[in-house]
Amino acid sequence: MPPPQKNYHTAAPEPETAIDRSHGDFPVAGDSDEEVYFKTHKAPSYLAEIEEQTKQFVEYHAETTGKRIALVTSGGTTVPLENNTVRFIDNFSAGTRGATSAEYFLENGYAVIFLHREFSLLPYSRHYSHTTNCFLDYMIEKDNKVEINPEFADEMLVVLRKYQQAQKSNSLFLVPFTTVNQYLYTLKSMSTILQRIHTKALFYLAAAVSDFFLPSSRMPQHKIQAQPSGKLVVDLEQVPKFLRRLVDSWAPQAMIVSFKLETDNSILIKKAKDALSRYQHQLVIGNLLQSRKNEVVIVTPNGEQEWIRLTEEDKSKKVEIESLIIPAVKHKHEEWMKSWQQKSTA
C-alpha cells in the first residue's frame, strides 16, 4: 500500500496575507499576460510539497507501471475579493464531470492526477457524498451496530473494490485547489512535471475556471465594509488565457483536451472551433449547461464533430455519459501518440 496522501487545505486564506507589492505594478514591456500574471501573483505556500509528491507519482508510473497519466481538472475556481477572504465569486460546477471521468480513466488503464476544487465531488466517494445522496442513508442500525443497508450493499461493494484497487495500485493522486490562483500555479507546475512522460500525458480540462479575477495588487487585505454609496462595485480583470501556454511550452508533447461550456446551443460548435484555432490543441468537448449530463460534442482541429448522446435506454439503465466519452478520448490519445512516433521515426 502506498503511504496515505497528506491533506492540503486550500480553502483557508494563506497565513501570511499581507499584500506583496515588492514586484511593482508595471510589468516589463514585452511580457505576455501569462508571464505578467506569475510575476505579480504569489505561488501557494504548499506548492513545493505538492510538486515533490507529483514528481514521485509520475516517476513511479514512468518507471514501474508504464501507464499513461491523465491530469483531470474538476470543479470551479473561486475569485477572492479580499486577502483575508470572507467573500468570493464562485460558479456552479460540482465536479461531477471531472470525478466521474477520473473513474473511467482509471478503468481504461490510466493513472490519474485529480486536480480538483477542495470539497467538490471525488472519484468513488462521489457516489455517496452528494447532498441528495447522503452516505448516512446507506446505513442501518442493527443490534446496536452500524451496517450497510443490504439494499445497497452489492453496488457499494463494486465501488469499494474499484476504490481500493486505485489506492493499492497508487493510480489516483488527489490535488486540491480553491482559488483561481492556486489552480493556475498548480496546473503550471504539474504540466512541467508531466513532460517526463512526453506524449503519454493527457490533459482533460473539465474544471470551470473563472474568466475574471481581482489582481492581488488591488485586493483589499480585510473584509470589505459597507460603502457610503450603498453599492459594491467590483472591477475585475480578465484571467490570462493559459491554454496557449500549456500547449506551447508547459506540455508541448501532451495531448490536450479542453471543455467548452455554453448555454446557447447555436454558438457551441463555433466557440469550440474558435478555441481550437486559437490555442492549437487537440480536442474540444462542447457541452451545454442544460444538457451536459446527456450529450456532448467532440470537436477536432480538422472540423470533425462527433456527438455523444445517451439514448432513452441508456438513461433508464443509468449509463453515465463519461463512460462513453473516455474511450473516445483514449482512442484519440492513441492516435496522438502514434503520430508523434511516426514523426520521430520519419
Ligand code: PAZ
Ligand atoms: O462539474 P459539473 O459536472 O457540474 O460541470 C462540468 C462542466 C460543465 C463544468 C464541464 O463539463 C465543462 O464544460 N468545463 C469547462 C467550462 C468552461 O470553461 O467552458
